[in-house]
Amino acid sequence: MPEIKEMTAKKIATRESYGNALVELGQINDKIIVLDADLAAATKTGVFKKAFPERHVDCGIAECNMMGIAAGLAAAGKIPFASTFAMFAAGRAFEQVRNSIGYPHLNVKIGATHAGISVGEDGATHQCNEDIALMRTIPGMVVLCPSDDIEAKAAVRAAVEHDGPVYMRFGRLAVPVINDTPDYTFELGKGIVLREGTDVTLIATGLEVSETLAAAKRLESDGISARVINIHTIKPLDEELVCRAAKETGKLVTIEEHSVVGGLGSAVCDAVCKEYPVPVKKIGIQDVFGESGPAKELLQKYQLDEMGIYRQVLEFVKGI
Numbered sequence: 001m002p003e004i005k006e007m008t009a010k011k012i013a014t015r016e017s018y019g020n021a022l023v024e025l026g027q028i029n030d031k032i033i034v035l036d037a038d039l040a041a042a043t044k045t046g047v048f049k050k051a052f053p054e055r056h057v058d059c060g061i062a063e064c065n066m067m068g069i070a071a072g073l074a075a076a077g078k079i080p081f082a083s084t085f086a087m088f089a090a091g092r093a094f095e096q097v098r099n100s101i102g103y104p105h106l107n108v109k110i111g112a113t114h115a116g117i118s119v120g121e122d123g124a125t126h127q128c129n130e131d132i133a134l135m136r137t138i139p140g141m142v143v144l145c146p147s148d149d150i151e152a153k154a155a156v157r158a159a160v161e162h163d164g165p166v167y168m169r170f171g172r173l174a175v176p177v178i179n180d181t182p183d184y185t186f187e188l189g190k191g192i193v194l195r196e197g198t199d200v201t202l203i204a205t206g207l208e209v210s211e212t213l214a215a216a217k218r219l220e221s222d223g224i225s226a227r228v229i230n231i232h233t234i235k236p237l238d239e240e241l242v243c244r245a246a247k248e249t250g251k252l253v254t255i256e257e258h259s260v261v262g263g264l265g266s267a268v269c270d271a272v273c274k275e276y277p278v279p280v281k282k283i284g285i286q287d288v289f290g291e292s293g294p295a296k297e298l299l300q301k302y303q304l305d306e307m308g309i310y311r312q313v314l315e316f317v318k319g320i
Contacts, residue, residue, distance in 0.1 A: 005304075007043065009177050009178060010177050011175055011177070012149040012175070012177060013173060013189065013292045014146055014149065014152040014170040014206075014207075016044050016172050017041060017042050017051075017149040018043070018044055018111050018152060018156060019043070019044030019045055019047045019048060019171070020044075020047065021156035022034055022047075022048040022156065022312075023047050023142060024094045026052050028267075029160065030055070030081045031050075031078050032078075032081065033055050033057065033078045033080045034049070034057070034080075034081045035059055036056070036066075036083045036084065037060065037084040037096055038058060038060050038061045039085065039113075040058065040174075042085070042113065043085075043111065043114075045081075045083045047125045050135050051145070061090040063092050063093040064093045064095070066082050066084070067093045067110075068096055068100050069082075069097035070082040070099040070108045070153065071096075071101050071104070071105075071106050072105040072110060074101075074108045075104075078108065078112055079109065079160060080108055080109065080112050081109045082110050082111065082227075083110075083111040083112075083113070084111075085111065085115075085119075086114060086115035086128035087125070087127075087128040089112040090110075090130070090135055091109075091131070092132070094301070095097070095136055097165075102140060105140050105164055105165065106165060107163055107164060107165070107166050109165075109168065110166065110167045110168065111156075111170065112128075112168060112169050113170040113269070114126065114170075114172045115131055115169045115171060115258075116129060116173070116206070116257035116258060117129065117257060117259070117285065117290040117295070117304075118172060118298065118299060119172050120172070120173070120294055121292050121293065121294065123290070123291065124291055127289075127290035129257075129285045129289075129290065130230075130258075130259055130262070131167075132264065133258070133259060134233065135167040135235070136262065136266075138165070139163055141165050141166070141167055142159075142165065142235060143161070143166075143169070143235040144188075144232060144234070145168075145171065145231075145234055146168075146169075146206070147171040147175070147204075147206060147208075147209035147230055148209075149177050150177060151179050151230075152168075152170060154186035155232065155269060157186075158186060158187075158188050159220070163230075169206065171206065171257075173295045173296075175200075175207045175213065176210045185238050188230070188236075189236040190233065190238050191203075191231045191233070191238035191241045192227045192243070193227065193229055194209070194213060194229065195227060195228040196225075196248060197216070197225040197228070198225045198250070199249060199250075199251070199317060200226050200227070200249055200250075200251040200253060200317050201228075201248075201249045201251070201252050202216055202223075202226050202227065202229070202255060202309075202313065203229045203231055203253065203255070203268055204229070204254070205231045205256050206256065206258075207232060207257055207265050208255040208304060209228075209230045211305055211306045211309055212228055212255050215306050215307075215309035215310040215313065216308040218240075218270035218310045219317075222314060223247070224313070224317055224318070227245060227249055229245060229262060234267055237271060239275065242272065243271060243275040243276050246274050246275075246278045251278070251279050251281075251316070251317065252272065252281075253283060253312075253313050254280065254281070254284070255283045255284070255304070256284045257284070257285075258284055259285045259308075260283075260284040260287065261287055264285060266282075279316075281312065283304070284304070285302060286302075295313060
């Protein structure tokens, strides 16, 4: 097995990008109001509070109430960003998000940080691996899961420009910056081909995109040509791109730091079953809860790191 050098790109947590993007946008759009649930230091909305104290509201440990406040602000013409951990935004406040934001299709943006098992030592109770599935079920909800700092900032800008509810998924763990290129563009609902390939297509989202790129390079030494697609918008999914990859490579693998039930893998399967059925392997959290431990060790244990992805794709394609 060949040795592949670890990515040397600078690493930034997408929750940091979220806070910085809010400050940048707040300078040019006074309709932006940031709400937080006693977690401004962790969600990084504290930088917005420092810059615009009059436009930051700490709602306390009352996430359901925060979503109601956000709905009211949106109804009054503001652009509220309701910010808290994914477990609380999608889990604890699901009813309020569904009924107070989704049902009236209000212009609320939800900034959900600390998603997935990379929350690490906070353990299973705080490692939200179900949020994408929950948010996908709400009619009209846009679901975004950016892969790095560049994409996270672009996602926040796109959320402001979009008229309607948006759920944005950010992480605690610092991840490599991979989209720092002159030709990078972000468009809601459009996936990005990061690497061409003919034998299999690897479709990844969030922090798994950089791990998947590294795995694809490793697969090349085994004679496997792997296409890599970055899906930053899980809903609406770029079905055209996904189905074209299915037709051209014949096999798909989805990779996500989320349950394989209801997430990116399920969205991809829905698309290809309808248009062009092919074998699909879903790499993610295999219908289990997480556990407490360092983020990188958890990614390794649950086979969501470069080597874990490499081994699973190799077995899927070659049957070994």
